[in-house]
Amino acid sequence: MSMLNYMLRRLVQAIPVMLIIMVGTFLLLKLAPGDTVDALVGDMGGADPRFIERLRAEYGLDQPVLMQLWIYMTKLARFDFGWSFVHEQPVMTVLMDRLGTTLLLMISSLFFAVSIGSLLGAIAARKAYSLTDNIISTLGLVFYAMPSFFLGLMMIVLFSVKLGWLPVGGIQTIPSFYEGWDYVKDVALHLIMPTASLSLIYLALYMRLMRTSVLEVADLDYVRTARAKGAGEWRLMVHHIMRNALLPVVTLLGVQFSTILGGSVVVETVFSLPGLGELAYKAVIQRDMNMLMGIIFLSSIVVIVVNFLIDLLYARLDSRIELT
Amino acid sequence: MSVLESEIGTAPPSGWSVMWTRYKRNRAAVLGLVLLVIVLAMAATAGFVEPVDPLRRAGDPLVPPFTDWATPLGTDQLGRDILAGIFHGARTSLLIGIVSTVVAISIGILVGAISGYFGGWIDDVLMRVTEAFQTIPNFVLLLALVAILGSSLQNMIIAIGIVSWTAPARLVRAEFLSLRGREFVEAARNLGVGDAAIIFREILPNALPPVIVFASVIMAISILLESALAFLGLGDPNFASWGNMIGAGKAVLRSAWYCAAIPGIAIVLTVLAFSLIGEGLNEAVNPRQKKS
Numbered sequence: 001m002s003m004l005n006y007m008l009r010r011l012v013q014a015i016p017v018m019l020i021i022m023v024g025t026f027l028l029l030k031l032a033p034g035d036t037v038d039a040l041v042g043d044m045g046g047a048d049p050r051f052i053e054r055l056r057a058e059y060g061l062d063q064p065v066l067m068q069l070w071i072y073m074t075k076l077a078r079f080d081f082g083w084s085f086v087h088e089q090p091v092m093t094v095l096m097d098r099l100g101t102t103l104l105l106m107i108s109s110l111f112f113a114v115s116i117g118s119l120l121g122a123i124a125a126r127k128a129y130s131l132t133d134n135i136i137s138t139l140g141l142v143f144y145a146m147p148s149f150f151l152g153l154m155m156i157v158l159f160s161v162k163l164g165w166l167p168v169g170g171i172q173t174i175p176s177f178y179e180g181w182d183y184v185k186d187v188a189l190h191l192i193m194p195t196a197s198l199s200l201i202y203l204a205l206y207m208r209l210m211r212t213s214v215l216e217v218a219d220l221d222y223v224r225t226a227r228a229k230g231a232g233e234w235r236l237m238v239h240h241i242m243r244n245a246l247l248p249v250v251t252l253l254g255v256q257f258s259t260i261l262g263g264s265v266v267v268e269t270v271f272s273l274p275g276l277g278e279l280a281y282k283a284v285i286q287r288d289m290n291m292l293m294g295i296i297f298l299s300s301i302v303v304i305v306v307n308f309l310i311d312l313l314y315a316r317l318d319s320r321i322e323l324t
Numbered sequence: 325m326s327v328l329e330s331e332i333g334t335a336p337p338s339g340w341s342v343m344w345t346r347y348k349r350n351r352a353a354v355l356g357l358v359l360l361v362i363v364l365a366m367a368a369t370a371g372f373v374e375p376v377d378p379l380r381r382a383g384d385p386l387v388p389p390f391t392d393w394a395t396p397l398g399t400d401q402l403g404r405d406i407l408a409g410i411f412h413g414a415r416t417s418l419l420i421g422i423v424s425t426v427v428a429i430s431i432g433i434l435v436g437a438i439s440g441y442f443g444g445w446i447d448d449v450l451m452r453v454t455e456a457f458q459t460i461p462n463f464v465l466l467l468a469l470v471a472i473l474g475s476s477l478q479n480m481i482i483a484i485g486i487v488s489w490t491a492p493a494r495l496v497r498a499e500f501l502s503l504r505g506r507e508f509v510e511a512a513r514n515l516g517v518g519d520a521a522i523i524f525r526e527i528l529p530n531a532l533p534p535v536i537v538f539a540s541v542i543m544a545i546s547i548l549l550e551s552a553l554a555f556l557g558l559g560d561p562n563f564a565s566w567g568n569m570i571g572a573g574k575a576v577l578r579s580a581w582y583c584a585a586i587p588g589i590a591i592v593l594t595v596l597a598f599s600l601i602g603e604g605l606n607e608a609v610n611p612r613q614k615k616s
Binding site: 161261265296 | 352452453455456458459460461462463464465466467468469470471472544548551552555556558567570573574577578581584585588591592593595596599600
């Protein structure tokens with residue numbers, strides 16, 4: 001019951017934020033030069049002024065601004081993001097087409113950043129101030145300063161151009177009829193470099209956080225007790241230290257998810273992955289404002305849902321937290 | 325030696341010199357400062373390296389680095405001097421980094437101070453707005469702003485400021501929440517000092533140090549954001565920019581990868597400088613909190 005209550009309360013908290021984002025995207029659309037009808041007429045190659053007038057009325061663009069806002073918000077609430085004049089399809093259809101690729105990239109990047117980051121951080125902490133620690137920490141600083149697109153290009157030079165090991169871009173080999181595991185393998189090969197270039201900055205962050213966190217937790221009384229009771233180093237690390245040291249990493253994950261999602265714009269463009277990020281870039285180039293606002297709205301929903309899931313995970317990891 | 329002189333001799337060192345002594349202890353932070361000085365020197369001497377226009381044709385296209393003394397770091401596919409691009413790009417990066425950080429921190433201070441000082445429904449509303457800004461992926465919002473405002477240098481600075489104010493706002497709000505109940509604030513209020521004066525003259529100076537330390541982080545992020553925009557070809561085309569050079573280098577990646585690699589190294593070193601400095605400052609300001 002408390003679980004259900006908690007979920008409901010989180011949902012209610014998300015509503016005002018979503019409303020503000022709706023108003024925000026409306027304001028951005030209003031600020032942008034030209035409206036839907038201009039785009040439509042431009043698409044048709046001009047039209048007579050009376051027809052334009054009628055179109056404006058049909059789209060509610062002759063209404064007062066507040067009324068327009070209301071119409072816009074009720075549409076958004078029904079996931080109606082309008083029509084894309086570039087793709088000649090409803091925005092929502094195009095978005096759903098692209099969402100899968102981006103989510104796949106997000107999941108693989110987060111998994112890579114968190115697992116390798118915490119592992120390296122834990123190793124650095126257990127060998128604090130040694131050569132290993134210094135090497136890991138220095139690498140972390142360099143990773144943190146590395147723009148994802150630069151890293152991506154350099155990996156293409158090394159792994160695709162010089163060594164020929166990995167595909168340059170795309171999500172799958174195009175003239176391919178792979179099925180089953182061959183298909184999975186093909187997509188995985190295409191995702192290696194995008195995942196690495198998107199996640200390295202976060203890997204560095206989680207690594208540093210994990211190092212600090214493990215150093216802190218390792219000094220606590222309960223760890224000494226466990227050690228005194230004869231727990232082996234491995235068991236101590238996995239069962240007693242890691243579990244608690246992971247908490248700040250999970251918190252940061254929630255805070256940064258939206259930044260990681262934003263980073264997919266650059267990475268997807270570099271590797272021509274057909275995801276939301278690449279779509280956002282194209283929407284800017286083609287001035288497809290409905291599409292851009294749809295991406296903002298949809299990615300905000302993704303961020304809210306992910307943060308919700310992370311909260312649940314956090315509660316699962318830390319049994320001291322009660323969901324009330 | 326008179327009493328007076330000896331007293332001057334043993335006077336406690338000023339706050340700045342204590343900070344500097346602590347900062348110096350961190351070798352990595354000193355390295356960061358050295359890197360920053362180098363970048364600043366590059367920005368300052370850019371006019372000597374290429375007085376006319378870094379975007380003009382300076383020689384044959386695609387001259388590899390270290391082969392021709394007229395263009396020591398080589399040229400790109402349009403024959404532009406890479407060295408000149410690096411020096412002038414330092415100007416652009418630093419300018420955008422510094423000014424958009426000022427914009428972000430000003431918005432952050434305003435929102436955070438009002439939110440933390442007044443509390444209640446004002447705090448609620450401002451915090452929901454902050455959350456909304458944090459929920460929208462910042463780079464996507466940045467794209468939208470640049471698409472709407474256009475990508476001149478000023479507009480890019482404003483847009484980068486708009487997407488990065490939330491972290492300083494939360495920081496300032498937290499400081500204000502802890503400071504607003506202190507005695508010196510009560511004293512000022514009892515003396516009849518107005519809210520604005522209390523916020524800006526009494527509390528803000530005490531809330532600033534952590535914000536200033538955090539500024540180096542925002543600076544690093546701003547430089548990365550600008551380079552990403554320029555890489556995508558959405559930057560101001562009239563200014564040399566490292567990101568833009570990498571974007572142009574993408575087209576000749578197979579034959580001349582140095583075109584993208586050299587400006588990339590410049591970005592890495594500059595961002596590294598700011599993060600090392602930020603860490604050093606953080607340790608100098610909070611010596612007890614010994615992190616990593």
